[in-house]
Amino acid sequence: MNGKNPSASKTILTDIVLPPDTNYHGTIFGGNVMAYIDKVASIAAMRHARTMVVTASSDSLDFISPIKTGEAICLEGYVSFTKNTSMEVYVKVEAEDLLTGEKRLTATSYLTFVALDEDGKPTPAPPVLPESEEEKWQYEGAKERHEQRKKRRQQRKERQKIEEAAAKKTTEL
Template sequence: MEKKPCSNSLAVKTSHVLPPDTNNHGTLFGGKLMAHIDDVAAIAAVRHSRLPVVTASTDSVDFLSPVKEGDSICVEAFVTWTHNTSMEVFVKAVTENLLTGERKVCTTAFLTFVAIDQYGKPVPVPDVYPETEQEKQLHKLAPERAQRRKERRQHSKELAKSFGTDYPWNKSKNY
């Protein structure tokens, strides 16, 4: 497979934040922003791999500043690193006060996607290479993030096994 630059996968989505998108504080629901992030990141992963993808993990979603009703939210994503069947995608969300033009990075996130075949089995993806200084920085640190993801996933598996499917504090009811 031929290597591809990070920029080939760039995906951008801009939305107007309307009243149904906001909570009782007049700011964008975090879950709504997370849905935008997953959507745009998935598009970037598909653009890179040209294959169907599934979300494997979200490392973190850091909400840095509120997104207010009437603002716009612009979500940008691109593939920063690949490993066999997986792709790390960096996402940045920028809010803009449409009346004043003030813009702020309101959220950053890293997500991992896995390319799959028609049977839902993981398949190899092309390597990615950085071109800009920012892309090089993200690419260089990606193996460390991948190792932390692997450790976190193992911890999650151990928690799931420990807790199981029952709620020990109330075994008499099915919720």
Template sequence: MEKRISASISRTVQTRLVLPPDTNHMGTIFGGTVLAYIDEIAAITAMKHSGRAVVTASIDTVNFLSSATVGNVLHLEGVVISTGRTSMEVYVKAECQNIETTEKTLTTTAILTMVAVDEKGKPTPVPAVVPESEKEKQLFKSAQDRKQQRMKINEFAKELV
């Protein structure tokens, strides 16, 4: 019987302070900095689910919805939303919070694919995920469509080279 793990086991939360070196000439956080934070939390999330080291296979979608500025607190949350044989899709959302007003704003959402690897760096099987919240269930149901889209993009990209 296939091992199954609830999505809540993988849920990971990080909090970061936006500092001046994190920002661009417009005073907002660099997109690349946000991407690095997203990749890190996705990796931790996938490692918690799989119990293995992981590598990033793809960043399928990143939606920059608003920006954070110096002094804002950035809250990131990741959860495994679907699994393949050796891969895990991780949904990450980032919200910024103004400390003075306590107002929170959704800044970024992303879906990444992480692959579990063994000691030799070879892909290794992962447990199936059991979605719990309505959002997780919706993302779980659409996982196959996202996988097919990734495969189409990869084939197209190979033809371009």
């Protein structure tokens, strides 16, 4: 399977933040930002794999600064790493003052998607061939993030066994 550059999956979305999108602080609801991130990341993953995809995890979402009513929300995402059937997608969120053109970083996020075949089963995703310095930095860091995801998955399985055992004990009483 031939590799692909992150630029092949690059996805950009820009929208204006209006009063119904905001909370009582006059800033965009965090849940709206999360929905935008998932949408951009889904498109990037589908562009990379050219298959259907499913969100497997949202590894992190770091809010850095708020986006205010009247500003534009600008998202950019691309596939930064693949491992067999999974793809890590990096999404950067910026606010833009539409009157001055000033932009500032407002959030970053990493999500994991799984490529699916026609039957909804996991299928291999093409490897990533990073080009720019940023893409190389994301790619190198992805190996550690992948290990952290594996560790969290194992911890979740262990916790689930404990919870199931506790629930069974409660039922027996």
